[in-house]
Amino acid sequence: MENVQRTPEEAMPASEAVDYRTRCALSTDKSNVARIASMPDAKSTTPASPELLDLEPLRNARDASLKTREGLDSLLSAKIGKFASEDTSLVVFGSLAREEWTSKSDLDWTYLIDGGANSDHLKISQEIQKLLKEEGYVEPGPSGTFGNMAFSHDIIHQIGGQYDTNKNTTQRILLLLESCPIGRRTEAHERVIRGVINRYLEEDVHPLTRDSNRYRVPRFLLNDIVRFWRTMAVDFASKQRDRAGEGWGLRNAKLRMSRKLIFASGMLVCFSAYLDPALNEQISTDKDAIKLKLVNHIRDRVKLTPLQILAKSIEQYEVPDATAKELFGAYGEFLGLLNDEKSREALKVLRASGSRTDATFRTVRDISRAFENALDHIFFVNPNVAPLTRKYGVF
Amino acid sequence: MRNIGFSTGALARGDFRAALRMLAGKNGSAVELSALRQEELAPLVDQLGDLELDSFEYISFHAPSAMQPTFEDEALRLLEQVAYRGWPIIVHPDAMCHRREWARLGGHLCIENMDKRKPIGQTANDLAGIFRDLPHASLCFDIGHARQVDPTMSEASTILQCFRDRIKQLHVSEVNTQSRHDCLSLESTIAFQKVAHLVPVDVPIILESRVEESEINEEIQCALAALDPATQLAVAGD
Numbered sequence: 001m002e003n004v005q006r007t008p009e010e011a012m013p014a015s016e017a018v019d020y021r022t023r024c025a026l027s028t029d030k031s032n033v034a035r036i037a038s039m040p041d042a043k044s045t046t047p048a049s050p051e052l053l054d055l056e057p058l059r060n061a062r063d064a065s066l067k068t069r070e071g072l073d074s075l076l077s078a079k080i081g082k083f084a085s086e087d088t089s090l091v092v093f094g095s096l097a098r099e100e101w102t103s104k105s106d107l108d109w110t111y112l113i114d115g116g117a118n119s120d121h122l123k124i125s126q127e128i129q130k131l132l133k134e135e136g137y138v139e140p141g142p143s144g145t146f147g148n149m150a151f152s153h154d155i156i157h158q159i160g161g162q163y164d165t166n167k168n169t170t171q172r173i174l175l176l177l178e179s180c181p182i183g184r185r186t187e188a189h190e191r192v193i194r195g196v197i198n199r200y201l202e203e204d205v206h207p208l209t210r211d212s213n214r215y216r217v218p219r220f221l222l223n224d225i226v227r228f229w230r231t232m233a234v235d236f237a238s239k240q241r242d243r244a245g246e247g248w249g250l251r252n253a254k255l256r257m258s259r260k261l262i263f264a265s266g267m268l269v270c271f272s273a274y275l276d277p278a279l280n281e282q283i284s285t286d287k288d289a290i291k292l293k294l295v296n297h298i299r300d301r302v303k304l305t306p307l308q309i310l311a312k313s314i315e316q317y318e319v320p321d322a323t324a325k326e327l328f329g330a331y332g333e334f335l336g337l338l339n340d341e342k343s344r345e346a347l348k349v350l351r352a353s354g355s356r357t358d359a360t361f362r363t364v365r366d367i368s369r370a371f372e373n374a375l376d377h378i379f380f381v382n383p384n385v386a387p388l389t390r391k392y393g394v395f
Numbered sequence: 396m397r398n399i400g401f402s403t404g405a406l407a408r409g410d411f412r413a414a415l416r417m418l419a420g421k422n423g424s425a426v427e428l429s430a431l432r433q434e435e436l437a438p439l440v441d442q443l444g445d446l447e448l449d450s451f452e453y454i455s456f457h458a459p460s461a462m463q464p465t466f467e468d469e470a471l472r473l474l475e476q477v478a479y480r481g482w483p484i485i486v487h488p489d490a491m492c493h494r495r496e497w498a499r500l501g502g503h504l505c506i507e508n509m510d511k512r513k514p515i516g517q518t519a520n521d522l523a524g525i526f527r528d529l530p531h532a533s534l535c536f537d538i539g540h541a542r543q544v545d546p547t548m549s550e551a552s553t554i555l556q557c558f559r560d561r562i563k564q565l566h567v568s569e570v571n572t573q574s575r576h577d578c579l580s581l582e583s584t585i586a587f588q589k590v591a592h593l594v595p596v597d598v599p600i601i602l603e604s605r606v607e608e609s610e611i612n613e614e615i616q617c618a619l620a621a622l623d624p625a626t627q628l629a630v631a632g633d
Contacts, residue, residue: 085580124581
């Protein structure tokens, strides 16, 4: 089934279509399956409104992110000087890059180097680290993935294989799906992102479907994104052990929401290669142009924040308004919760053992269920996306 | 205060008049008139008498960075007119087809050390060979080129130690891995500070950083700070 021209659901009688929806569901949870099966037909409702991204908590977080990024640039320029160059970029990740900055967000950053080896890079990286600490920014987690230097060679060359460490995979995928350079010198960041995209596509020998009418879903990239999501989930358990249960509540909430958002947006970027009419209209016979257009398409998509990718997909694939509102409403509530000092602190100190009785975590659970419900609709019910989830999502 | 200014080619590629307009009223007291391409040489030399250069205390001239061998005689004839004005003439080692012919420019000939792309002229050894053929030539020390060739600044240090007395002017910019001249970053500043104490303090500085007009004064300040031996000592004592 290489070329998905017509969705399997469209080809089925209505009664079978419901069964199909249930089969599409990855979860074995019976209530979840029933919930997905009862979702409204995507085509019968109004498409999502573009104002979704302007819900108050989302707008506040976005404004705070832009202000914080500008503040960072001013601070570093004033105290350190021209911290980036043609060969180096200061890149932020996490909530600041996703435009979801809240009052106690930690600052994940890396000094990205795409140039000759130079021992002074460490000195600059340490200067940045020292200054950010002095200025009271919350430091990145203790894993060492952020808060220091990263080199383009490993990020581009080591995709898969025994040298693709957890840190390298994380830096690479997050560079694609949630990164933003600080200041005017963005060339290194741009080159590395294009290098990574190019590398993924180099391994896909046949970028087009057999009839050359459409781009195929870039499998190598998709598989790495899926792998990264599973890695985050597995690492959640590993961190629980390493840190003796400390920080469980906040990490769990993030896994249910922001980490899942990254995964969903990454899948949608890959699916857009197949689904985007503007891209598929540009297919030519020139082999180089075929690849270049796909590189440019993916680059353009990942310039958007994960929420913007969701919003664009919702609009493009005619996801019902109710689903869109459920998704963005839930995410807005999540950001509101993180921005509330008391709730954030409650999650920070919450251990797994207390999760069933904790009021704040109950709220998180409700929010994340609504969020997942909406994602389920997009990925398992929507007639554009569901067949691709079925084809590429698991096996 | 040492003379410092810009290369016209860095500010407005091929349009020296526009570059001079950009420099008017800025903090610079030096300028390098650039004819970086062969076809720019004759028009620039022809118009030298008409240019308003009174505000500059130091003026130099950059010869084309590459030339057809058949153009070399004509180039030398034109450059002799520049030499007549007493200005240093900056020449890339690989642009000279018949190297010894260039001795005609005498003490006005100023050889520049090269970046990675060029076949010769990057190292102290290369420069020694060139100065053997052209004993009266001086050196335009391009600190950005030297850093690109060896980011540890060891080669820069060797060149400065060997040819310190020949240095007539400095070229300053950040030369990136693509060999493009860029604004000074913290990275290049730290590197330059490592050898700043070896650079004669009175040697004029010509910036080759590609900047907007609004950034000229800021870049001048950055370069002065990067080459200030006092700053170097502060870093060393850190």
